[in-house]
Amino acid sequence: MSFFDTPDQLPAFVEVNRPRAHGAGLDLYEYDRATAGLTSLLDWPAAFGAVGQHHLDEAVRAAAEGRTVTAGAGYRCAARWFHAAGLLPHPDRAAAARLATAADEAMRASLALLEPDARRVEGEGFAGWLRRPAADGAAPVVLVVPGMDSSKEEFHALVDALLARGVAVLAIDGPGQGVLAADSAPEPDYHRVVGRALDALAAHDGLDLARAAVVGLSLGGYYAAVAAAHEPRLRAAVTVSGPYRLDWDALPPFVTDTLVQRCGTPEAARAFAARLDLTDLAPAITLPLLVVEGGEDRIPGVTNATVLARHALNAELLLVPHGNHLLGTALPDWLPTTADWLATRLA
Template sequence: MPAFIAETRPRAHGAGLDLYEYDRVTGALGSLRDWPAAFGAVGRRYAAEAGIAAAQGRTVTAGGAYRSAARWFHAAGLMPHPDRAGAARLAAEADEAMRQSLALLEPEAARVEGEGFAGWLRRPAESGGPVVLIVPGMDSSKEEFHALADALLARGIAVLAIDGPGQGVLAATSAPEPDYHRVVGRALDALAAHDGLDLGRTAVVGLSLGGYYAAMAAAHEPRLRAAVAVSGPYRLDWADLVPFVTETLGQRCGGPEAARAFADRLDLTGLAPTITLPLLVVEGGEDRIPGVTNATVLAEHAPNAELLLVPHGNHLLGTALPDWLPATADWLAARLAR
């Protein structure tokens, strides 16, 4: 238990959880089986506080509390817990809390959904600019990467953060999709119904397993101008993967055999040379997961790839946010400039 808590702490920091509160909650756990209930209880407390603030007209406080609730509900689902119905409820609570936060703080935000995806479109102050899709990973969701979305919005870029097959609110009804470029294509199609976006300037950012998905989209989707893979895998070797990964994939894919078949398909070896658009590969030097070949190899074989390697960064670089996040947002803004 202490190892999982310590490994997840930088990720909680990157997702915007207060680390002192994280330490209090995890310090009181008797078992990792208690993780979803403990984190979910914090999310419900924030949601209740948000409801009270909203009723009193304290809109900013209410919106912030709803966003905190969304973060905690998301974090509650990080454990590969056997109660999958409970995990689905937590994902739905995260989605609803984010909806209420956006309704109060960003009423121009819009739900965008279609076959195999659901997400929120958030807009900067000025319309007519580019848009970036944010794609989560194996056990992640659209409620995790607030700091990245806010950094892009501050640079005049609209953001569509989505859950895809096997992710977030869709995890209970779908399995992970290795051909994720089809999901990205359908999301781009759906954006055509929303005014004030320059769909000639679109990009995708994927994090963890989402980094692999972003590379797939970069190879297959001609409408993209640029792509970023953060802590993404280049290849998976099932026999060497740690139990956390195999258990999580097993639950989300529908069993160990389906999970292994999914993992066996994740290999960018043949695809990397075909990725010709600008690609930024962001890696942490301390990101070492057995069974995972990191995407630094992708940076070597994709013709227009650049590598941003942060030596002290871990997986998802929650230990090094200032060393990659502003630079990545600037890189995207430059590639999507008129």
């Protein structure tokens, strides 16, 4: 049975994504209004896209009137909503690609107004934004890696927390993610993507690449662990709600349908899921590793990365008992601590 054919999927999906919306910075009252009128999840992209367009129009108006701060914040809000509009494995992939582009362009407009020193960094298999802290001197840098259905436009709170602690951030879309999803498939050997991103950062001033780290969220947590095992230039790594291993036959339809869309075929998706297993790699991760997990994070077919914390040689576990997947229900309990942990390791 496909995701959209699953009975009673609409109210369950709205409820389970409410904490994620909160974590991504969407106003929850606005989220409730956007979802209240839905009669089918097929209408989700249009409903969320309309909210994004409203914020975009308001930002354009504010910019024309010289209200720069308001305009910049409005563009960023639009980027969040355009990203959230594309979460589903919707059959209209052209519309999903347009939403990803709209999110990317809205973020570009926001940074142009509020952080003109931000730079686009892109190369083979990745595209993202490099943002620098206000502090003087060469800054350490953290790569922020999104997950299966996510993008660089989702994790603003984490990026802002790192910037506030004097850390530069490169938030990227990789293969099968964000603006690259329409033309690429997910890459299990994600350390190659991280390596190319670090290579590209060498062309940018004001960074201390001897102090580099990676943080990955959801499927991005697996990618961060792979990079930690393979990329010698990293000093530390963090996984947030990352998988340790997947069992394809037990995964829910949302996950399998999304992977089939992103990978291209059911066979490719199944093969990709089979590659996602950290059993052999865990002992090779010797750098400082923080594993952040929520005690309420239970996805069928997913073995959580709490196992990784037991088998990696220099790992710490931050377990929040009431946290869900991505811990949108527990932001104060993990986000400041994680940002401090990274800043300290890169000091």
